[in-house]
Amino acid sequence: MRALVISGGGSKGAFAGGVAQFLIENQGRQYDMLLGTSTGSLLVSHLALKNIPKIYKIFTNVRQNDIFSVSPFVQRKRGNREYVSIDFMNSLW
Numbered sequence: 001m002r003a004l005v006i007s008g009g010g011s012k013g014a015f016a017g018g019v020a021q022f023l024i025e026n027q028g029r030q031y032d033m034l035l036g037t038s039t040g041s042l043l044v045s046h047l048a049l050k051n052i053p054k055i056y057k058i059f060t061n062v063r064q065n066d067i068f069s070v071s072p073f074v075q076r077k078r079g080n081r082e083y084v085s086i087d088f089m090n091s092l093w
Helices: 011-026 039-048 052-061 088-092
Strands: 003-006 033-036 073-078 081-086
Touching: 003 011, 003 039, 011 039, 011 052, 033 039, 039 052
Parallel strands: 003 033
Antiparallel strands: 073 081
């Protein structure tokens, strides 16, 4: 039994997706099980469906700000002063 396991970690998972693509398409490897955590779990569902072009498209066109904002702080500049406030609605989601 052969398993392909892909870890998480954002860009590390994206790198693993490229490695998986190479192993499957260029090396002809076949796997009985596909397992993943975090980013890897998003990748293995597409690998199971043999939808590798979609994986490539997603990971080469998405930016972190397209997914979520990691900071609830908003910075504004008025004249010579900078103001920092909290976007409470953004921090609730």
